[in-house]
Each structure stands twice: as structure tokens, then as C-alpha cells.
Amino acid sequence: MPRVGSVPSLDGEGKPIWVLLELTYRCPLKCVFCSNPVDFERYGEEELSTAEWKRVMREARDLGAMQIGFSGGEPTLRKDLETLVAEANELGYYTNLITSGIGLTSRRLAALKEAGLKHIQLGFQSSDRQTANWLAGVDSFDRKLAMAREIKAHGFPMVLNVPITRHNIAQIPEIIELASSLGMEYLELANVQYYNWALLNRDELLPTREELAWAEAEVAKARRRLGDTMTIFFVIPDYYEGRPKACMNGWGSIHLTIAPDGAALPCSQARTLETLDFPTVREHSLEWLWRESPTFRKYRGAEWMKEPCRSCDEREHDFGGCRCQALLLTGDAANADPACSRSPHHHVIQEAVERAQAAKAGSGTLIARQGGLASGGGGA
Ligand code: FES
Numbered sequence: 001m002p003r004v005g006s007v008p009s010l011d012g013e014g015k016p017i018w019v020l021l022e023l024t025y026r027c028p029l030k031c032v033f034c035s036n037p038v039d040f041e042r043y044g045e046e047e048l049s050t051a052e053w054k055r056v057m058r059e060a061r062d063l064g065a066m067q068i069g070f071s072g073g074e075p076t077l078r079k080d081l082e083t084l085v086a087e088a089n090e091l092g093y094y095t096n097l098i099t100s101g102i103g104l105t106s107r108r109l110a111a112l113k114e115a116g117l118k119h120i121q122l123g124f125q126s127s128d129r130q131t132a133n134w135l136a137g138v139d140s141f142d143r144k145l146a147m148a149r150e151i152k153a154h155g156f157p158m159v160l161n162v163p164i165t166r167h168n169i170a171q172i173p174e175i176i177e178l179a180s181s182l183g184m185e186y187l188e189l190a191n192v193q194y195y196n197w198a199l200l201n202r203d204e205l206l207p208t209r210e211e212l213a214w215a216e217a218e219v220a221k222a223r224r225r226l227g228d229t230m231t232i233f234f235v236i237p238d239y240y241e242g243r244p245k246a247c248m249n250g251w252g253s254i255h256l257t258i259a260p261d262g263a264a265l266p267c268s269q270a271r272t273l274e275t276l277d278f279p280t281v282r283e284h285s286l287e288w289l290w291r292e293s294p295t296f297r298k299y300r301g302a303e304w305m306k307e308p309c310r311s312c313d314e315r316e317h318d319f320g321g322c323r324c325q326a327l328l329l330t331g332d333a334a335n336a337d338p339a340c341s342r343s344p345h346h347h348v349i350q351e352a353v354e355r356a357q358a359a360k361a362g363s364g365t366l367i368a369r370q371g372g373l374a375s376g377g378g379g380a
Contacts, residue, residue, distance in 0.1 A: 025073045095118045137368040166204075
């Protein structure tokens with residue numbers, strides 16, 4: 001593998017082993033921490049056809065992809081989901097459905113099983129009906145609970161994914177109890193990452209240091225009690241880490257997202273980098289997009305790095321952190337991720353943390369995902 005300095009530089013030699021297909025931006029929910037772009041309506045309504053998605057999957061497999069996720073928006077809104085899963089299975093992928101559960105039925109679960117779906121990740125907002133419905137912006141709790149039981153009844157391995165914010169962090173013991181009673185193999189207490197809608201609402205969502213320390217202790221207690229029966233993932237937000245996360249294992253390194261309109265993205269947040277072009281699979285082969293596209297080459301390896309990343313002894317581990325977070329919080333995607341305490345912009349993270357410490361939950365206004373802020377409204 002070619003190297004730049006001592007940092008692995010894939011330069012098109014690497015494989016997109018983990019592919020995420022965002023089948024649609026449409027979604028029945030209006031979550032206040034939605035990771036879709038805040039202006040998703042800008043990208044047009046022409047989603048890739050069944051034949052186009054099949055071609056993408058074939059080309060990605062030829063490039064060495066092994067694991068595929070069907071996501072959105074809400075992927076079950078696509079009537080061809082079962083057909084796409086069957087094709088992915090045929091091609092030899094490990095298939096994962098990332099869903100809110102709204103749009104699933106027992107009949108569709110049986111069809112997905114038949115199509116060869118291997119794993120389901122179900123998003124859940126809270127153990128409490130009122131909080132869950134409020135965070136999702138629609139009444140969805142009962143339906144999700146019913147679907148969690150149906151998914152288990154159909155024998156799917158499953159992870160319950162619960163985005164954690166200050167509005168549900170105190171419910172962690174009850175959430176663990178609920179997941180355990182549902183027979184989950186995995187529970188992901190996913191501290192929200194602050195992009196897109198979550199960034200708009202950050203001052204209202206970011207937990208305090210004390211809340212996180214309490215939650216970590218509760219998780220440790222539950223792990224001791226539950227032993228091997230359920231694995232609980234809990235990672236504190238990078239705002240509190242002092243070190244940046246090795247986002248996507250490095251830009252254009254192992255991950256490829258395809259947006260509903262076919263744009264090839266190095267991560268699902270990448271459209272926030274407005275200085276870059278995101279050509280689509282309608283214009284180019286996936287091989288060209290992955291290996292040659294200036295967008296994928298832009299932040300591969302280490303040549304793009306500025307100080308302090310360029311000479312940092314951690315650069316082989318964290319790759320300078322997250323390009324999207326660097327852009328959103330410092331105005332330049334080539335800056336060190338400000339979550340890093342060595343970044344000259346680290347103060348913006350510290351200031352956000354201080355605001356979270358000072359703010360009381362419920363004192364501000366949460367902006368629910370809606371039909372694209374840039375276009376001025378409409379329902380999702
Ligand atoms: Fe885009 Fe981290 S989310 S590089």
C-alpha cells in the first residue's frame with residue numbers, strides 16, 4: 001500500500017469494505033438529531049432506480065466491498081427494499097437494515113428474511129412513550145416497540161440503537177432494562193454526534209460532564225449484572241474526550257456512502273463540505289468515483305494535513321479527526337478537528353461544553369427535522 005510519510009495513504013488502492021446505501025431522504029419521523037443534511041430537499045427527488053442501485057451494489061462488490069447497510073431517511077419507504085436485499089445477498093454481502101421500524105410489518109420482515117437479510121438496527125428514542133414521541137416528532141413509540149418484538153420473533157440478530165442526549169440520558173437504566181427484556185443481543189447507547197440537525201440543536205442536546213459520568217457508571221453496573229447476555233456500547237461524545245475520533249477510519253479509506261440521488265460520499269455528512277463536488281453514479285463508474293474522484297482523493301493519506309496534524313505523533317491513529325466537524329466548527333475541513341486538545345480551535349468545543357454545563361434542559365427550542373430548511377418548510 002502506498003504511504004505518505006508514515007501514514008497509510010490508500011490513493012485508490014484501498015477497498016470500500018463498508019458501503020452504506022441511503023435509499024431515500026424521505027422519512028416519517030422528524031427527529032431533532034437527524035443526521036440527514038438540513039437542506040436535503042436541495043438534492044432533488046429523483047432517487048436511484050432499482051436497476052441503478054443494483055449496478056451500484058455490483059460495482060462496489062467488484063471493488064471489494066463486503067458489508068452493506070440499507071439506510072435513509074427511512075429505507076422501508078422503498079417498495080423495492082426486499083429486491084435490493086436479495087440482490088445484495090446474492091452478491092455475497094453481509095446485509096444490515098438501519099430502520100426506525102416505521103414501515104415494517106410482519107409480512108415485510110418475513111420477505112426480508114426470505115431475501116437473506118442478516119441483521120437489523122432499530123432506532124429507538126427512549127424507554128418512555130412521551131419522551132420518545134416528542135424526540136421523534138410523531139407518535140411512534142408503540143409501533144417501534146411492536147416492531148422490536150416482531151424483529152426478534154423473526155429471528156433476526158438485532159441492535160437497538162438509542163441516540164443519547166440530555167433529554168434521555170437519565171433514562172439509561174430503564175433503556176437497558178427495556179433492551180434486555182426485548183432480548184437484544186446488542187444495545188448501542190449512541191451519544192449523538194453534532195452534525196446537521198443535531199448541530200442546530202446542540203445547546204439543547206449535549207449532556208453535561210456530570211450526566212455522562214453518571215451514565216458511564218450505570219452502564220458499567222449493567223454490564224456486570226447482564227454479563228454476556230447483552231453487549232452494551234457506550235462511547236462518550238468527542239466533545240468531552242480531548243482526542244478526536246478516527247472518523248471513518250480516515251477519509252476515503254474503507255467507507256463509501258451513496259446518497260439517494262447517487263452522489264458518492266466519503267461519509268454521510270460529507271455534503272456539508274460545500275467546496276467539494278459530489279459526482280454521482282449516474283455520471284461515473286463507482287471505480288472512478290472511489291479511486292480517481294478529486295473528492296475522495298482530497299483528504300486521503302496525510303499530504304493535505306496542516307499543522308498541528310502534519311507533525312503529530314497521533315496522526316496514524318486519528319487521521320486528524322473528522323473533516324466534517326473541522327469544517328462545521330472552524331470553517332476549513334483541512335484544519336485539525338477542534339475536538340482535539342492540540343487544535344488551535346479547541347476553544348470552540350470548550351465553549352460549547354460550557355454552554356451545555358450552564359444551560360438547563362428545556363430552556364431553549366428544539367428544531368425538528370422538516371422538509372429542508374434551505375427551501376423554507378413543508379412536511380417530511
Ligand atoms: Fe464526515 Fe467525519 S463525518 S469525515
